[in-house]
Amino acid sequence: MRSGGFYSYCTGLDKITAHVAFSHQVGVSASYFIAHCPWNAAKKIISRAKSHDRQWLYHPLAVDAYIANGYCSTWEKAITRERDAMGEQEKIHATQLTLNMSQIQERQTRIIELHHRSRMWHIIYENLADYNELLAFLLSILRKYNVAHAESHQEADRSVKEFLTFLMSRNSVWRRWVVNYNERTKTSINIYFHFASQSDTQANLDIAKFMKVIAMVTLLTLPGTFVATILNMSTHWPFSYFFTITMPFTFLLGSLCIFWECILQNLLKLCSRKSESQSCAHQMV
Secondary structure (H helix, E strand, O other), rough: OOOEEEEEHHHOOOOOOEEEEEEOOOOOEEEEEEHHHHHHHHHHHHHOOOOOOHHHHHOOHHHHHHHHHHHHHHHHHOOOOOOHHHHHHHOOOOOOOOOHHHHHHHHHHHHHHHHHHHHHHHHHHHHHHHHHHHHHHHHHHHHHHHHHOOOOOOOOOOHHHHHHHHHHHHHHHHHHHHHHHHHHHHHHHHHHHHHHHHHHHHHHHHHHHHHHHHHHHHHHHHHHHHHHHHHHHHOOOOOHHHHHHHHHHHHHHHHOOOOOOOOHHOOOOOHHHHHHHHHHOOOHO
């Protein structure tokens, strides 16, 4: 019986597509044309072809199992490379993430790197999904072959089916780890944004303190400026009146400002307590 087919797959992050065309005459010969075959798969196939049990390659999908394993190794290297880079990024201590305003460029560079790594995890996950479908396709062909040759007792070698099943199981494990690595990368991104927000908040608080000092200086000098302007409009006021009027006026204005600030703080505390009581009531309900 003679059979043939064609399929292709991506061989890794290098975006090179491998193409496989095959023709089988069961138990007699197996012909393959492979473009961009993974080197480790080609090396194993050639080594097996030169050994004394080269007849094993004539079994249906035996060569395809080697190619699938080589494809699997390329993604294993990609996952390992990205995982090691992520581990180095995670070694940064939390205290080193409290970047000040002079390190904005460094912070942006790290966030861009993490976004790039997250995108790579998405690409790897989708390619592993394609790889899983390829393995399922090969296993379905193997099952159809076994059903067609059940009466003639020419079923395919069980080791091919077991090996393809093992590759599918290992691929499922890698997909779970890729999801985990992607979530860890997103957590690192959130940590950077958290510390960046803290840094910006601290900078705003420093600016607010500075503005409060300016407001206090203005408050102290404004009454005297106003009184001096009024006194300059007439030459009949003695100079001693300036201090007599300015000091009580300044004290009164400062007291009003302090009283108004206390009222605002009490209102904010009252609103905060009210929101907390409402949230507790919703939780009890």
